[in-house]
Amino acid sequence: GAVVSQHPSRVICKSGTSVKIECRSLDFQATTMFWYRQFPKQSLMLMATSNEGSKATYEQGVEKDKFLINHASLTLSTLTVTSAHPEDSSFYICSVAGRLSSGANVLTFGAGSRLTVL
Amino acid sequence: GQQLNQSPQSMFIQEGEDVSMNCTSSSIFNTWLWYKQEPGEGPVLLIALYKAGELTSNGRLTAQFGITRKDSFLNISASIPSDVGIYFCAGTNTNAGKSTFGDGTTLTVKP
Numbered sequence: 040g041a042v043v044s045q046h047p048s049r050v051i052c053k054s055g056t057s058v059k060i061e062c063r064s065l066d067f068q069a070t071t072m073f074w075y076r077q078f079p080k081q082s083l084m085l086m087a088t089s090n091e092g093s094k095a096t097y098e099q100g101v102e103k104d105k106f107l108i109n110h111a112s113l114t115l116s117t118l119t120v121t122s123a124h125p126e127d128s129s130f131y132i133c134s135v136a137g138r139l140s141s142g143a144n145v146l147t148f149g150a151g152s153r154l155t156v157l
Numbered sequence: 158g159q160q161l162n163q164s165p166q167s168m169f170i171q172e173g174e175d176v177s178m179n180c181t182s183s184s185i186f187n188t189w190l191w192y193k194q195e196p197g198e199g200p201v202l203l204i205a206l207y208k209a210g211e212l213t214s215n216g217r218l219t220a221q222f223g224i225t226r227k228d229s230f231l232n233i234s235a236s237i238p239s240d241v242g243i244y245f246c247a248g249t250n251t252n253a254g255k256s257t258f259g260d261g262t263t264l265t266v267k268p
Binding site for chain 1 (some may be wrong): 187197199201205245249251254256259261264
């Protein structure tokens, strides 16, 4: 499967600032990447689909002006949390979709980025 | 939308015991996946199932894809402390990015 690298793993910022999280597909050219958000003790919530060379597709209820996604190359997608507020504090995880030799469609996840907004 | 019911929500077991958890869905999936997430990390794929009725093993882990395509279970035999974590089931059809995740089963193993 794909190898996905996410950076930074942890970030603490002041309220009102913007934070950029990078997601890199190290061994796989990914035309599509996915961004998830996870609150403590909860499941993963798909935020948006990042499309290389075009606009991201956002899930219902996710503010596209708040969570800016850029997918400028086949190996890099970035998520920018703009004007962050404490309620944006969460665990953000990116993923890449691939197909196993068995034929199964699976996601490979990055290690996640813990954002804390003070 | 599609929903997955995963149970149990949490388990506290003694090292060496066997574990069983399952997921049920109101709709059909073509693929069932089981992931494990450790604290501060992203989920890691354990087992992928893509044929109804399929039974697949990965070491001490065994998972089955229900014949109705609406359920799956994961068994862990002879648990060890490093099995601790949150286990998620996920169902998907043609678009892996649209996978639906269960709420997770938190496993605690006492040495």
